[in-house]
Amino acid sequence: MKKIQSGLITLLAVMLLFSCNPKNHETDSPTGFTLSESDLPDYEKNIDHKGLLTALDDRHDESIRTGEHIYNNICFNCHGNPDQVGSIPTAFKFWEDQFKVGNDPYSIYQTLTRGYGSMPPQVNLTPVEKYDIINYLRETFIQKENPDQYFEIDSTYLASLPAGTTTGPAPKEFKPWAEMDYGNFLINTYELVGLNPAPRERSTGPAPLKDENLAKANFAYKGIAVRLDQGPGGVAAGKAWMMFDHDLMRVAGAWTGDGFIDWEAILFNGKHNISPRTAGDLHFQNPVVPAWANLTTGTFDDPRFTARDKRKFGPLPREWTHFKGLYQFKDRVILSYTVGTAKILETFGLETVENQPVFTRTLNISPSDKSLKMRVAPSGTSVVLVGEGATLKEQGGFTVMEMAPSKPIKIKLLLGKPGMKGLQQYTKTSSPPEDLDPLIKGGPARYPQKLTSEVSEGTQEGPFQVDIMNPPFDSPWKNQFRLSGLDFFKDPNKGVICSTDGDVWLVEGFTKNSGKLTWQRIASGLFQPLGIKVVNEEIFVTCRDQLIKLHDFNGDRETDFYESFNNDHQVTDHFHEFAMGLQTDKEGNFYYAKSARHAREALVPQHGTLIKVSKDGQKTEIIATGFRAANGVCLNPDGTFIVTDQEGHWNPMNRVNWVKKGGFYGNMFGFNSPADSTEKGMELPLVWVDRERDQSPSEMLWVDSKKWGALDGKLLNLSYGYGKVFVVPFEKIGEQVQGGVFELPVPRFSTGVMRGRFNPGDGQLYLCGLSAWGSTQPQLGGLYRIRKVDQPMVIPVGIKATSQGIELNFTDELNAKSVADTAHYTVKTWDLLRSRKYGSKHYNEQTLTVTKATLGKDKKSILLDIPQIKPTWGMEIQYQVKDYRGKDVVGLVQNTIHQLGEGRE
CATH class of the missing domain: 2.120.10.30 (TolB, C-terminal domain)
Known part of the structure; x- marks a missing residue:
């Protein structure tokens, strides 16, 4: 299947409103389009719409697959399908709703291209892709589930379409979120997984959605992903990474591969109800528990807030451990945090033993008034120590590093996959623990341009x-x-x-x-x-x-x-x-x-x-x-x-x-x-x-x-x-x-x-x-x-609701004669229904009669007598008067009334 241009995924958490005129193929389109003809790329003015539609017969299967891919990655979040409500339940439902104006392919194409109402123009979809998604919608939803809205294409219709000689630019893959240089670290919520992870568990059904069972998932909720290998392009272009979780002061894991993460997130590829996962080979990982022992109890018990789904969230108590921030020196990231009274600087690195990656943690630890203990990695992970002042031991299924109260310590941990050979021998040639102090005073600009x-x-x-x-x-x-x-x-x-x-x-x-x-x-x-x-x-x-x-x-x-x-x-x-x-x-x-x-x-x-x-x-x-x-x-x-x-x-x-x-x-x-x-x-x-x-x-x-x-x-x-x-x-x-x-x-x-x-x-x-x-x-x-600029505004800046009616106060003087004509006002009201359902339609819509309109003494106020006025969820006041210069003033105020004040004397 051809590649899909999916850069606009991040633009489309919206309600699609396919509303345009199927009979109008002129250049002057119906009022309501977001973009005018002059805003469109030149190629849009010479598209062979007939050729694109007739070509769908020859490439039917490919077109349906492509349209499905676009729908699932762009539209499904909001629209859902007949079995699952989208994240915006009021979004257009192709399988049951009626198109407001047009349901033929060219009309839908115009809406996709130019935007209409709540539908933004799809500036990154090519003409071929637009007709692919139209084809998918027509055959999958409209023809089968909503046949009354299905438009039959015949020779007369094809002949009515605008003539052209091009099919526009060829589709190409476009993922701006994955191509951006974020720098050598990126903070986000990540789920750490290895090769061939299990499918994500995602709840569906009416709100409130049930909680998934994520107790065993390894989420770094405040994950600092750091690139370790050298090269341009930042963290997204790397081949090796470590993840630090600054809630728990733990190294959540380390991984290598040709891809950083899967980019599944609302601010990356637009997906709802999901967090990105690591991509590649996970060499080791630590569970979602404190990395450093409580200095008072000596245990790793997690005292944080326990949520309804039994997970714990938020940072550890400040007196136990506290994240101070991170320093940047060239492409190096140096973390700063405390454990008790000890101040710690830590940086990560990447070395190689027999062509196998070795992940390094260099720690500079100030004197502590108590012994320190840190879980390094689960037992079986290859771990060795370089430097003096700390020891490694096995405890409770983990390799643990212990440090007695002492003078400052500089140590380096080397970590590799279980069973890695030669790691102990490598400590003799690996560089000694680095002094990190010179790296926290400022370095050369990384973005000098x-x-x-x-x-x-x-x-x-x-x-x-x-x-x-x-x-x-x-x-x-x-x-x-x-x-x-x-x-x-x-x-x-x-x-x-x-x-x-x-x-x-x-x-x-x-x-x-x-x-x-x-x-x-x-x-x-x-x-x-x-x-x-x-x-x-x-x-x-x-x-x-x-x-x-x-x-x-x-x-x-x-x-x-x-x-x-x-x-x-x-x-x-x-x-x-x-x-x-x-x-x-x-x-x-x-x-x-x-x-x-x-x-x-x-x-x-x-x-x-x-x-x-x-x-x-x-x-x-x-x-x-x-x-x-x-x-x-x-x-x-x-x-x-x-x-x-x-x-x-x-x-x-x-x-x-x-x-x-x-x-x-x-x-x-x-x-x-x-x-x-x-x-x-x-x-x-x-x-x-x-x-x-x-x-x-x-x-x-x-x-x-x-x-x-x-x-x-x-x-x-x-x-x-x-x-x-x-x-x-x-x-x-x-x-x-x-x-x-x-x-x-x-x-x-x-x-x-x-x-x-x-x-x-x-x-x-x-x-x-x-x-x-x-x-x-x-x-x-x-x-x-x-x-x-120095021009009159004639804008309403004050409103009062009384038992007599509405008073609107304007920035500029108005014309008394035009104000007095009650035909110049339309006042509507409606109720809403507040419930666990998404949003509300209007209930009890009414048009209220304005029996008298008066210009206030300041000549900037309109006093509307409305005998039917009462508290209301929604009110819309439309007016069409003239200002003191005789110029038309047309406007609309939409308001809410909870209480009525005293009427005017």
Whole structure:
């Protein structure tokens, strides 16, 4: 079978919506396509659609196999099949749903090519591949299971298709996640397996999915994979590796082979409900238990939190052992941790005995006030010791290294497969244990190149202009640039940006307006960074396994020490538990949000929580619970927080939550959720954001710029799902905050928008974004600037719900005559059903009558009398009025009402 171009797998955790016009083969396609004709590659304008369709008869079996491969690797996660519901249960079901507009092959091809509604354009699929997946869907699902939706192809239809002379570029294999140079280490959750591993156990069925029996699996939940052999390309291009687990301070194992891992993970090849496995020959491995004996008891008993499935998670107690971080020197990785009072530096290496690999561990250990004991490897593994001050013995099925309280120790362990010959003799010629101190003071830059990218200034009409500041996608390290956080230094021309692929970039050129940005890669190999913050000119990064502080010792700006500022994170193997965002309060405490498991009950207390880390990094505290997929955190002026959440199980729609300490926010699959699953048992959101407005809200922020005029001090919500920015008008009645969202009049971004910061130098809003797990947008990553220009906005920034009706407050004055016409308003309401099922449709939809509309005394307020008004899950207010200049003002506010205030006098 031909190779499949599968680079877009990471783009497609979305709901496919095949909606286009089967009768329209003109160049001007129906409204709703994401890409216009001018956005498409030139070859798309000359495709022989008739030839591609008729060729399917000759290559029928190959086409079906190829289409099946694409479906299983790209579409199945979200759509599932007739026997198994996909991860997004509302996604289109080809075997039973009705196509909204078009079901013929060319219409589906147009949707794949250009995107429509929630369906992003499939920019990496070739025309041949697109027709292969269409062929597979038609024959496998539609014709057999959904025959009413099957379109018969005949000569008349083929003759109606656009004529062309090419079939487009040939398919090729494309795996950007496996081709990227991550540096010589990559932190992730890994499962260590040997050759010919057993198939993975994966639960299916209705939510909550049952826990698999993974007690015997060797997961390094906070695994630091280190490449040992020499050569370019980083860890992904290696042939030999060791894995260090910084929860347990153990070497989890060592392996060799032609492939690093199988890349099965949501942020690699897009797979849900899975963690990557090692690929190749596993030479030795250690179980998921502490490597160093408890200095008080002398045992290896594991005292950590025990989850419902009997596994243990989180780091060992600090007084026992604690991970301090890792140093980078050229391609060397030096780990730093403590055991009791002993400070340890450790590095790994690779040597050879009779053409067989020998894995080395070099340890520099400071004096300890107590004896130390470490499990090296299971009995039978070939292990020898080089150096003085330690001894090896067999104990409890392991080779154990013991060290008496003494002066500093430098030793080297040599490890090989069981039965390796010549290892003891080799100790006479192997180099002595290395002094690691010279390697922790900073080394030469590993990424000396400074890359540049162009700034494309926007010239849009209206109050906002958008500048595109795309990263240098042609980097020598093949970075994907899925940007996930940004912040600025005191010099506002400089900033730092992290990507979820593990990088941190120093970027310059924000405010000097030279038309270019300079990018320097200053850190790499981190575990899914999704938040970054500059505090007193020091860089902190939220990773899934720890909060990291970056140190540059020699002034080249590149990170020499990745300090584990706080690693209290409880990490499991589940793909969904992202650590999102990073903010600090006035006292210097840090805050981030941790997502829960998707379609499963929580295993650890941190699942689905807002988390506080003390200023010194020594203490972690859970502030609020009950979140499902909390994408970042916003600190409010009154000391409370805002955390968004995503539609899903127990979330009938997206939520914007005004969070107070100790609050529970609705996810009954959380850890120790309250017994009351009704709305009374949870804190209510500021607004239920309908999926028509946004598929996935991300982080919120307060406008902090006088240049933004009447929006200064107002609240913004960023859209990961649709690449938008919203203003959030709200009010507070008693203790309840309620309000809505209004989309800013700016073009939809080509990525989902994750994070935003106002630059104190130019007063404008900078945004970064990515497409990885559910955005409808086609571009992997992007950087943007929104500039407020001197034009009226006429944007609703305030909302009040009273027993009399709705009051909307605008940034600019309005025309009284146009406001007074009640025909200019449409108000709809609906209810939602909150349950363990995924999401909710609208119930009890109603259109409310506006009996009177009045312009307020400030000439910026619209007062709508709505006799039928009452609390409602969802409300949509559409208006079409004129501003003080006589220009049309058309808009839509979508809001929620929990309580009605007092009516106007």
